[in-house]
Amino acid sequence: MASRSSSSPAGLTTWLLIAAVVILADQFTKILILGAFRLGDVHPITSFFDLVRAHNFGAAFSFLHGASGWQRWFFLGLGLAAATFIVWLLRRHGHQKLFASALTLILGGALGNVIDRAIHGYVVDFIQVHAGGWYFPAFNVADSAITIGAILLILDELRRVRRT
Numbered sequence: 069m070a071s072r073s074s075s076s077p078a079g080l081t082t083w084l085l086i087a088a089v090v091i092l093a094d095q096f097t098k099i100l101i102l103g104a105f106r107l108g109d110v111h112p113i114t115s116f117f118d119l120v121r122a123h124n125f126g127a128a129f130s131f132l133h134g135a136s137g138w139q140r141w142f143f144l145g146l147g148l149a150a151a152t153f154i155v156w157l158l159r160r161h162g163h164q165k166l167f168a169s170a171l172t173l174i175l176g177g178a179l180g181n182v183i184d185r186a187i188h189g190y191v192v193d194f195i196q197v198h199a200g201g202w203y204f205p206a207f208n209v210a211d212s213a214i215t216i217g218a219i220l221l222i223l224d225e226l227r228r229v230r231r232t
Contacts, residue, residue: 079162083172084155090176094209095183098192110196118196122206125190147182151175166224173217180210 105111105121112118126143154175162168184191193206 079168080155080159083158083162083168083175086169086172087176087179090173090209090213091180091183094177094180094213097194097209098184101192101194105194116197116199118198119194120196120206122193122196123188123190124193124206144182144185147178147185150178151182154178164224166220166227170217170220170224173213173220177210177213177217180208180213184210 101119101121105119107121107123110118110120154171158168158171158175161171181191191208191210193208193211195208195212196206197204
């Protein structure tokens with residue numbers, strides 16, 4: 069009988085399959101953008117939402133975008149290390165549904181962006197939200213999954229603290 073502190077192999081497989089769906093959705097949308105848009109193209113969808121093609125050589129909000137190229141390998145390695153740690157956490161805590169859901173979204177998003185860095189040397193961003201002349205940095209499906217996962221982690225922690 070498996071201990072409560074570890075996830076069954078079937079449970080881990082389920083979480084990894086969900087992460088794979090996130091990766092596939094992320095990569096599919098990026099392939100569509102790469103095929104239909106040139107770098108810098110902007111196609112307005114609504115008054116506050118555009119589809120664009122942007123290349124992010126840095127991290128969140130283009131952090132280190134202008135560095136000399138070392139950041140590609142740094143963020144690729146960091147993403148792989150984070151993915152390894154997340155899988156370890158899922159093995160131990162896969163029975164905690166909200167926590168594991170959060171980790172799974174972060175895992176799928178991180179690996180989606182790692183794939184971009186490995187193949188292209190940059191992350192393909194294509195979602196642009198704006199209002200009143202203010203533009204949020206372009207992002208993608210992987211970034212959205214990471215953000216939702218982070219929000220779920222915060223909710224999970226708030227629920228845990230509230231129970232104690």
